[in-house]
Amino acid sequence: MEFSEYMTDWLYGDDGYYATYKNIGKSGDFYTAVSTSKFFGGTIGKHIISLVDEGFLEKDAVICEIGAHHGYFLADVIEFIYTLKPALLSTLKFVIIERFDDLQQQQKNYFEESFGDVISLTHYKSLSELKCENAFFIANEIFDAFPCELYYKGKTARVDGHEVEFDVDNEWVKAKADKYSKDRGEIARGYEEFAKEMNSTCQKFEFISFDYGEMTARPDFSLRIYEKHNVIPFFDEEIKREELFAKSDITYDVTFEHVKDAFEEAGVEFIELKAQMVALIDMGIMELLEMLKENVDDKIYKQELEKAKMLIMPNFLGERFKMIKFRKQ
Structure with missing residues (x-):
């Protein structure tokens, strides 16, 4: 099978890693910005209010999270909207896109x-x-x-019994690899269809996503497995993939140029790519922390400040993670 089919089964099959609820954070396999601090969602809530104030979003706009896991992120957004501009909660419409019934129920x-x-x-x-x-x-x-897909010097990978062989000629993958100057590495499947789907869903929107990677493609493989906060290179000769399959997370660095091209080809305007640290500061995380300082005792403030620092510190999530923004208007 193609590697993309293998990865789909690993993550999204009937018994795949994301098919049922998984803990994220200290007790899970990895951390995310959402599991680190409520001020991640809070900053997005503040940004949504600014979009309404500017007139880009109507008061009855849809606020939609895609792939919400437990639902913490959107709930944090809503909590801060309630704190900052509660009247909007009676007009905005809140939506989650989630393919798995089990996760939908967890979110509900x-x-x-x-x-x-x-x-x-x-x-x-x-x-x-x-x-x-x-x-x-x-x-x-x-x-x-x-x-x-996995690509190496003109050949695309296939998987046979959890073993990877680079012996397939795939013109689509090769064309993408040539476009992004890669002689080896990961070529994402589905960005183009996702962008077209979002464009056809809504007449006017802003889309923000946070992920790790760079604008230009890495010159090597970044595919890796996360298990209980251990990072395991996918091509580590000592690992047994069949034992990790569907029981751990598998991921790779994003080539944001590929994301950008997919959305622009779909007719959606690319606005910017910036480090998470810069994005959150620009959207007002420091102002939210100042508000907290004025309204709670010093112990609680210091606890929340330490958590929020993890979002913006360059040596944790602040620099490696990026925010990419698109608009259709």
Whole structure:
């Protein structure tokens, strides 16, 4: 089978890694910005309010998270909107795109525990099911979870019994590798279809996503496995892939130029790519922390400040993670 099919089964098969709820954070396999601090979602909430104030978003716009896992991120966004501009909670529409029934139920349960019947949450299994005029789309670590092909010096990989062989001629993969000046590495599958789907879903929107990678392609393989906070190179000769298959996360660095090209080809405007640290500061995370300082005791403030620092410190999430932004207007 193609490697992209193998990775799809690993992550999204009936017994795949993402098919059921997994802990994220200290007790899971990896950390995300969402599991680190509520101020990640809070900063996005502040940004959404600014878009409404500027007139880009209508007061009845759709706020949609794609791939929400437990639902913490969107819930944090809503909590801060309530704090900063509560009237918007009665007009904005909140949506999660989630393909797995089990995760949808986890999200519904969490929202019910958090908000009771104050917040109405709508689920769709794919973007194609959602039709709207005005929206804000948000995703965290989505592009690194698209299946990829593996490429090495003109040949594409296939997988046989968890063993990888580079002996397939695939013109689409080779064309992408040539375009991004790669003689080896990962070539993502599905960015083009995803961009077209989002474009056809909504008439006017902003889309922000956070992920790790660079604008230009890496010159080597970045494919790796996360298991209980251990990072295991996929081509490590000592690992037994059959034992890790579907029981651990598998990921790779994003080539943001590929994401950018996919959205521009779909007719969506690329706005910017910047380090998560810069993006969060520009969207007002420091102002939120100042508000917290004025309203809680010093111990709580220092605890939340230390968590928030992890989002913007260059040696943790601040520099390696990037924010990419698109608009259709």
